[in-house]
Amino acid sequence: MFLLYAGNLLAQHKVVNIHVSSETGSPKKLLSVNIGPDKSVYGYQDCGIDQIRTHDYYGPCDYWSYTRNALDYNSQTIHPSFNPRSAASYQWSDSDNKIDSIINFGFTPFFRLGISWPNNSSVPLFPPIDPSLNTFSGFASICLHTVKHYTDGWDNGRFYNIPYWEIWNEPDLGQKFWLGTHATPFNFFRMYSDVADSIKTFNAQLKVGGPGIAYGSMFFSKKQYREAFMEYCSANSLPLDFYSWHLYDVKNPYALKAYGDTIRNLLDQNGFFNTESIITEIHPDLKGEEYNDTPKGAAWLVSAFITSNFAEIDNFFWYRGTLLGALVHPDINDAPDLKWNGLAYKAYKNFIKSAQTLVQHDGDEYVETDFTSDVNSFLTLAGMRVNLR
Numbered sequence: 084m085f086l087l088y089a090g091n092l093l094a095q096h097k098v099v100n101i102h103v104s105s106e107t108g109s110p111k112k113l114l115s116v117n118i119g120p121d122k123s124v125y126g127y128q129d130c131g132i133d134q135i136r137t138h139d140y141y142g143p144c145d146y147w148s149y150t151r152n153a154l155d156y157n158s159q160t161i162h163p164s165f166n167p168r169s170a171a172s173y174q175w176s177d178s179d180n181k182i183d184s185i186i187n188f189g190f191t192p193f194f195r196l197g198i199s200w201p202n203n204s205s206v207p208l209f210p211p212i213d214p215s216l217n218t219f220s221g222f223a224s225i226c227l228h229t230v231k232h233y234t235d236g237w238d239n240g241r242f243y244n245i246p247y248w249e250i251w252n253e254p255d256l257g258q259k260f261w262l263g264t265h266a267t268p269f270n271f272f273r274m275y276s277d278v279a280d281s282i283k284t285f286n287a288q289l290k291v292g293g294p295g296i297a298y299g300s301m302f303f304s305k306k307q308y309r310e311a312f313m314e315y316c317s318a319n320s321l322p323l324d325f326y327s328w329h330l331y332d333v334k335n336p337y338a339l340k341a342y343g344d345t346i347r348n349l350l351d352q353n354g355f356f357n358t359e360s361i362i363t364e365i366h367p368d369l370k371g372e373e374y375n376d377t378p379k380g381a382a383w384l385v386s387a388f389i390t391s392n393f394a395e396i397d398n399f400f401w402y403r404g405t406l407l408g409a410l411v412h413p414d415i416n417d418a419p420d421l422k423w424n425g426l427a428y429k430a431y432k433n434f435i436k437s438a439q440t441l442v443q444h445d446g447d448e449y450v451e452t453d454f455t456s457d458v459n460s461f462l463t464l465a466g467m468r469v470n471l472r
Contacts, residue, residue, distance in 0.1 A: 087434045087464040089385035098446055101465045105443035110435040110466055111392055114428060115193065117364060119404035124188050126411030127404065129419035131432025135185050136193040136363055136400045138252060143177040145198045146225050147207050150174070153225065159209035159263050160216070167224035170238040179241075182233060186243050193363075193400070194233070195295070196226045196278065197251040201259055209263035210270050219270075223277035226250070230282055230289065249327055249363060250278050250293035255308045268307035272315045283322050292325035295363050298332060310349060317353040325359035325397070326350055332368055336386035336462075338454035340394035347395030362399035366408050375408050376422040384427035389464045392441065401428075438466025 115134040120127040127135075137144035147154060151172050155162040166172055185192045198206055211222035230248060232240035254261040254271045261271065271294065279291045296308045316323045328346060330339065339362075346360045367374045367383050374380035384401070391399060401424070404410050410425035421429060444465040450458040 087385065087389060087430065089382045089389065089460075089462050097461055099463055099465075100445050102443040102445075103467060107441045107443055110438055110441055110464070111396075111398070112435065113388055113391055113399060114432060114435075115398055115400040116404040116410065117400050117402045120184065120188060120190070121405050122413040123405055123411040123419075125414045125417060126419040126421055126425060128189065129421060130410055130425050130428035131436075132190060132404065132428070134191045134193045134247075134398075134400070135404070136195055136249075137181065137185075138195040138363070139199045139403065140181055141199045141202050143181040144195065145206075146196065146211070146222070146229070147198060148174075149178045149229075150225060153221075154207050154211070155214070156207065158214060159207075159265065160212050160214045161221035163214045165221065167221055167228060173228070173232070173238060175232060175238065175240070182241070182243065182245075186241075192233075192243070192245050193247045193249065194229075194245055195249045195252055195363075196229065197249075198260065208258075208260060210261060210265045210274060212265050212270060212274070216265070219274040219277040222274060223281040226278045227281040227285055230285060234286070234289075245289075247290050247292070247325065248282055249295060249325075250275050250291060252295040252363075253297040253329065254294050256297040268311060271308070272312060275312075275316075276319060276321055279322050290324035290359075291322055292327055292359070292361070295327040295329060298329050309346075313349055313353040313355065317355070323355055323358050325361045326355070327361050327363040329364040329402075330362050330399075331364070331366055331402075332370075333454045334367060334383075334456055335450055335454045335458045335460070336367070336383055336390050337449045337451060337458075337460065339387055339390045339396060339399075341451070341454065343391070343394035343396040359397040360395055361397055364402040365399045366402045369402070369408055374424075376424065378423055380408075381423040381427040384424050385430060386460065386462050388427070388431045389462045392464055434464070434466065437468065439469045441466045 114131045116132050117136045117138050118140055119135055142148040151174055153165045182192055212219055213221050231237035233243050233245055236242050252260055282289055282291050294308050350358050374383055410428055412420040442465050444463055447462050449460040
């Protein structure tokens with residue numbers, strides 16, 4: 084029998100009943116992260132990281148960085164003279180180094196097609212629309228040739244297995260990722276359509292999705308990139324293998340179930356019953372140090388692992404593996420050096436390695452409605468090896 088728990092109750096004693104004869108399914112992997120491994124290869128391996136999202140490398144894996152003169156900053160469009168089908172239009176080296184590192188150390192890239200957080204003035208925040216303003220075929224072709232470069236060897240490329248391709252990031256956070264005259268929700272829908280169709284036409288087995296909406300939209304004040312986006316994809320028979328969203332600033336980890344169930348319901352209402360629901364950025368609070376490299380942060384993260392096993396969530400990506408709420412320090416003499424949150428990852432890695440199946444239990448205590456305040460809770464996850472029965 085294997086037990087994972089996180090709690091902060093005032094009571095001296097807590098009774099948990101484990102029902103070993105009542106199986107509830109397999110534990111979810113949930114061991115993904117944003118960026119890295121950089122100088123923390125052994126730390127990542129010790130944490131059990133499997134997928135690394137290529138967001139916020141601030142250049143590498145950003146389309147404007149690995150293309151040559153693709154953008155006309157004056158008109159805020161793809162440059163009329165740019166040829167996305169020509170190998171001469173690309174400079175892959177920085178992005179290759181990141182992807183090669185991910186693959187060579189045993190991880191799988193989760194490729195975000197778009198731009199990182201604009202940490203300098205050269206980052207183009209405007210939608211990469213064609214100069215005709217009618218389509219996004221130029222950007223779609225950039226994305227297609229990115230896929231070809233990394234999965235089909237195009238332009239001295241690679242033949243890697245990269246299943247997931249996320250189209251853009253936080254278009255609802257307009258001042259950072261979707262700014263200017265052409266930055267409308269409908270233009271995002273059209274861009275998604277052009278990119279998704281181009282990738283699926285090339286290889287229908289690859290998974291496409293988006294839009295990685297910011298947490299502000301999860302307060303249900305902005306529906307353009309939730310309900311309207313799903314409705315547009317459904318009405319136009321667009322592929323949506325996964326819907327991605329972000330979750331920040333929630334002190335109660337049980338919020339994952341409430342928000343995850345909400346997204347699942349919206350997807351089902353639009354006929355996307357098999358579409359995965361993936362949180363591509365998650366952190367309780369990046370504004371301070373309360374949850375960064377502290378026992379409290381580790382308890383929150385373990386609670387998030389536990390809650391996600393009972394929520395309509397298929398995976399989540401911690402923000403991030405290095406820097407800003409990091410899981411690890413740089414390796415020391417080729418040995419891992421985990422932070423508190425990295426220890427939470429390792430604990431969950433060891434749990435799913437040991438527990439082949441989850442079993443029913445009772446005794447949890449949690450608050451279901453107050454998500455932004457600190458709460459006392461007690462959450463457990465019980466599992467067992469099948470061959471122990």
